[in-house]
Amino acid sequence: MQRPADVTLKDVLVPLSMVAHPDRFGGRKHQDCLFGDLVLRDGVSVGMQEGGGQRDARRLVMPKLVESHVHLDKCHSISRMQNVGGDLRAAINAQAKDRALWTTKDLRARATRGLRELIESGCRVVRSHVDWTHGAEVFSPPLAWHVLGELAQENRGRITLQACPLTSIEDLADLNVAQNMAGLVAGTSGVLGAFVLDQPNRRQGIMNAFLVAKDYGIALDFHVDEGLAHDLDGLELIADAAIETGFAGPVLCGHACSLANLEGEGLRRMTDKIACAGLTIAALPATNLYLQGRADGTPDRRGITRMRELRAADVPVVVGTDNVRDAFCPLGRHDPCQSLAMAALSAHLDPPFGDYLDMITTTAEQALGLAPTYVDGAAIGDLLLFDATSTSETLSGTTRPQPLSDVLRGETT
Numbered sequence: 001m002q003r004p005a006d007v008t009l010k011d012v013l014v015p016l017s018m019v020a021h022p023d024r025f026g027g028r029k030h031q032d033c034l035f036g037d038l039v040l041r042d043g044v045s046v047g048m049q050e051g052g053g054q055r056d057a058r059r060l061v062m063p064k065l066v067e068s069h070v071h072l073d074k075c076h077s078i079s080r081m082q083n084v085g086g087d088l089r090a091a092i093n094a095q096a097k098d099r100a101l102w103t104t105k106d107l108r109a110r111a112t113r114g115l116r117e118l119i120e121s122g123c124r125v126v127r128s129h130v131d132w133t134h135g136a137e138v139f140s141p142p143l144a145w146h147v148l149g150e151l152a153q154e155n156r157g158r159i160t161l162q163a164c165p166l167t168s169i170e171d172l173a174d175l176n177v178a179q180n181m182a183g184l185v186a187g188t189s190g191v192l193g194a195f196v197l198d199q200p201n202r203r204q205g206i207m208n209a210f211l212v213a214k215d216y217g218i219a220l221d222f223h224v225d226e227g228l229a230h231d232l233d234g235l236e237l238i239a240d241a242a243i244e245t246g247f248a249g250p251v252l253c254g255h256a257c258s259l260a261n262l263e264g265e266g267l268r269r270m271t272d273k274i275a276c277a278g279l280t281i282a283a284l285p286a287t288n289l290y291l292q293g294r295a296d297g298t299p300d301r302r303g304i305t306r307m308r309e310l311r312a313a314d315v316p317v318v319v320g321t322d323n324v325r326d327a328f329c330p331l332g333r334h335d336p337c338q339s340l341a342m343a344a345l346s347a348h349l350d351p352p353f354g355d356y357l358d359m360i361t362t363t364a365e366q367a368l369g370l371a372p373t374y375v376d377g378a379a380i381g382d383l384l385l386f387d388a389t390s391t392s393e394t395l396s397g398t399t400r401p402q403p404l405s406d407v408l409r410g411e412t413t
């Protein structure tokens with residue numbers, strides 16, 4: 001096998017937050033980045049040299065992105081729907097009607113478009129939820145499960161696709177169902193998901209999810225408290241179950257909109273419990289901004305979880321794209337940078353933006369049960385290059401990232 005050439009990439013920025021050991025990495029501090037010439041040896045990024053310092057930074061290197069929460073079975077279906085709009089219930093109903101059109105060909109075309117967008121946006125890992133069957137059919141995977149399984153195989157090497165069944169927590173209240181699903185995912189993606197809102201038997205369903213996840217050694221991923229009602233308790237029930245069962249994780253909890261109802265001591269108590277339970281929270285701003293806080297006029301509640309307070313309490317937080325051009329969110333594209341930019345605006349995450357890149361890279365990887373990838377020690381194939389002079393520019397959509405390996409094919413030192 002041919003040995004990869006040693007390469008020095010001149011005048012680049014690397015966000016400090018994307019370096020595991022900045023003290024040993026080299027380079028000169030420039031805002032929230034390190035600046036210098038990036039040294040790649042034997043196909044691996046090993047550090048920076050300060051260079052002549054005569055030129056300005058033109059490009060930025062960081063790890064490829066991780067999309068922690070999308071729905072490739074639903075995406076890009078909005079154009080054929082009529083009279084859509086409204087709250088979460090309205091979206092669920094509209095999407096249920098659309099399901100009649102979910103043939104193999106249709107699912108393949110839409111999910112392939114979603115995967116293409118993810119790859120073009122610089123992603124190397126994505127978790128997609130897959131709406132599950134109910135009633136007597138609950139033991140049989142839906143068509144979308146098979147289609148995404150095929151696409152995962154076909155795109156291996158370009159992107160890792162984790163498919164996660166999205167059941168109703170009501171279904172998991174039946175231990176037989178929970179065991180069957182855990183057995184199914186233990187042999188495939190290794191993650192079991194459920195939708196938790198106000199179902200009467202949610203407590204039992206949550207407990208069963210933890211019991212079977214522990215038995216089978218799989219991860220958990222909940223859609224939880226996707227609403228602003230004051231009596232939603234799913235997140236707290238999940239935290240209690242995680243603590244009671246001593247589950248080692250990972251557990252990713254998407255939405256958690258109703259955390260916005262808490263403040264002061266009550267909020268502190270909850271964020272401490274979430275941290276103690278080892279949960280990661282996924283903020284999903286696009287769908288929440290569109291569906292939450294609906295009234296007759298302009299919305300005055302944002303529906304975004306308490307990103308700032310959670311991070312201050314050392315709870316890992318990630319940002320996901322969630323729905324793209326479907327009944328739940330009629331606009332958008334699959335792009336973690338765009339989603340992080342939206343989170344920054346909607347949750348008032350102030351610059352420097354390097355501080356938040358972990359939510360679409362290293363922390364997101366850990367939330368999906370994977371080891372985090374930092375620039376130091378990363379293989380060339382795991383790195384991206386942006387034509388950007390700051391972390392703000394990487395999130396502004398003015399430039400598309402390129403895989404560093406593609407750039408280097410035409411690059412000399």
Ligand SMILES: [Zn+2]
Pocket residue numbers: 069070071129223254322323
């Ligand atoms: Zn979702």
